[in-house]
Amino acid sequence: MMQLNARIPEGRVPDKWSNYKAGQRLVSPSNKRKLEIIVVGTGLAGASAAASLGEQGYRVKVFCFQDSPRRAHSIAAQGGINAAKNYSNEGDSIHRLFSDTLKGGDYRSREANVYRLAEVSNCIIDQCVAQGVPFAREYSGLLDTRSFGGAQVSRTFYARGQTGQQLLLAAYGALSRQIKEGTVTLYPRTEMMDLVLIDGKARGIITRNLITGQLEKHTAHAVVLATGGYGNVYYLSTNAMGSNGSALMQAYRKGALVANPCFVQIHPTCIPVHGDYQGKLTLMSESLRNDGRVWVPRSKEMAEQLRQGTIKPSAVKEEDRDYFLERRYPAYGNLVPRDIASRAAKERCDAGYGVGHGGQAVYLDFSDSLRRLGKEVLMERYGNLFQMYRKIVNEDPLETPMMISPGIHYTMGGLWVDYELMTTIPGLYAIGEVNFSDHGANRLGASALMQGLADGYFILPYTIQNYLAGEVTAGVIADTLPEFEKALKSVQDRILRFEEKKGKHPVTFFHRELGKIMWDKAGMSRNAKGLKNALDEIKNLKESFYREVTVPGQAGEMNPELQKALQLEDFFELAELIVTDALTREESCGSHFREEYQKEDGEARRDDEHYMHVACWKYEGEAQPPSLIKEPLTFEYIKVKERDYKN
């Protein structure tokens, strides 16, 4: 069986990154010019990596499916970015950010990686300020911070409710500068279709031009995937419509491992679904829980009246409200981590106390803060979020409490990477959400931006040298090699199966069905019976998809339906991986809640004895079940505790 080596450096946990940097191999400036690097994706991780690598002098090719790199989905991150600056003088430190992140992830992430993340977090803020990110400021001119779930300190830096936008535009600026300098070549409206290996090393990719449909071959000495998460397996998610899991699956089919795919984050504060035609969920930032209080009515009768609209939420008296997060988790209150908040809301809704359409929502109420802080302060903090809500729901959240319900948001699982962020394929790296390494079974709020930029600015540009130092004599990789021709041919064949295919239903029909199966059986709450059923249902749905899908149009033109069909194929396979992983992990931890493994009070029952490992899945061929390889997790620096947000 394959043995995994995460290549964690020697030394005490706080010294590992310094030790690594002291011992790694470097590439000289004249050699950097000889080396080509492909970066797929231009979100925070991809844009920051491509820019940083270009600055160092490598020849970089960067790809995105959007019309401009500025539109990658990092742009939609709202609330903020964490860093251990301790500007608020509340006792924050690298150690505290590190331990909060490990605890938030329910001790299912790698200690050395998480420590490094916390360690470089401060450099990110400095870098972004230097780039001109207009972070919120105090009257003194100093940087302001706010709090996010799972933390008892204020360590989240923000730019209104548009932090992701500002950080991405800064990285896009750095990338644009390199494009101008000629170190980076940009390929927009281009989708990766396959990964090409030569002698076992990642040597290039096959792409499809989304305007002309033309397939192209691109060579490189290393390939970096920064393609984001796979939340759209569930059809409805807060991900952008175009976010997909195809690059991840291409890597998987070429031998990279997929780690912990069942760790999928469900965000508690999405705008409730309003109709069958809906293709996307809208998130309301976690930062709102700084000043908003979550509640449902105390009586079922009142819940029914609220659902019917016969009484208004503002008419519900204080003593008739159940602030269930404050009640259950007094130490963290409304700022418990996302998995905990989502499950607590589901518990109330399942028990009949939910409000809104179908009783699936709870209230997020700003009336206390409105009295305490006034409208102006609230608008300054959350103005754009309130506006978004008003446009969608047609209600003013300062007059009527917001209605929110849980929705798929982020995938902690992803491609397995070692300490250097390299997958099991030499020369193939995975950064940002597409890798698995830092968030364990649940990610804390404002840490996705931190990880994306940590990987792209401060980790990959160091670690990739250790590999590329061995490639300086490789010379130019020729795209006429048989491996490239073979990959191109297989992509062509794959596409032809869908070209002008007349069936019964559009792609979206099947995607929506897949989403229902996944949400019901592999969503917030899972059990063995449901998961086994899900595997059968996915298989049947996949068969009817191949039989009955309709895809009009040709391959040699702009054809979004064709692209969606190709992506859905990969989503089917990813869904099977998620379910298989969820079935195999017979414990509850973080976002993964197995009904069989809970305590009397409904809290998760973790099983460190049997499941303190990363579950890595290896492709064994078409129609073959994947094999499981475990990377044991050891904690030398921190004491593993029960995850408790009550005390």
Place this chain on the structure above:
Amino acid sequence: MAAGATTMSFTLKIWRQENSHARGRFVTYKVTGISPDCSFLEMLDILNEQLVDKFEKPVCVDHDCREGICGMCGLYINGRPHGNDDGVTTCQLYMRQFKDGQTIVVEPWRAKAFPVVRDLVVDRSAFDKIIQAGGYISVSTGGVPDGNAILIPKKTAEEAMDVASCIGCGACVAACKNASAMLFVAAKVSHLALLPQGRPEAKRRVKNMVAEMDRLGFGNCTNTGACEAECPKGIKMTAIARLNREFIKSALFPE
């Protein structure tokens, strides 16, 4: 959708164009059973599913985040960029803004610098080229001072944020009778000119960005204010005034 709510019907006149060289034309479609809570893009999704069911090619339209921040979507709806609501992108436009039975004309952005790619999709890479000409602070990764070493008054940070919120959708260009990109350029120039970090390169930046804008075929600004009226992010023409001041400074007192 609330139980018992009525549904709506619309006649759509949509611009169809095979590719950038082909001749385009309006094609009329009917959609029925649309919820007032349905967004404009969801309504187009419904139309497209119907077209696919009939084995016809769906209408190509750019969209991605569907929450008004990526800037990917942008349709010219009944003569207004992003339609008949203020402060929204096309994805944030809801059918409750329309009358039942209304005819809705849907076009792509029309501008020389934004050629049509297909149907409602246009090529906005000219915006990327303008940014590449200098829409950034030339700082490489690493070796920067502590974030709090640079003090920025709260008011300045807020003003910078107001203009930095530009999403690059191109509504300002589509709204302008001259297809000018002044508001887009002004937003980036102002964002960076307001902040102390952006000052050292301010002259170079404004000169290069304006030159690139002109080179790419965007029109001149004649202060009609259509851009401000249609900007989904509420970016004001005062940014254009600042751009002009920065530009004049760079011309009168060159480096």
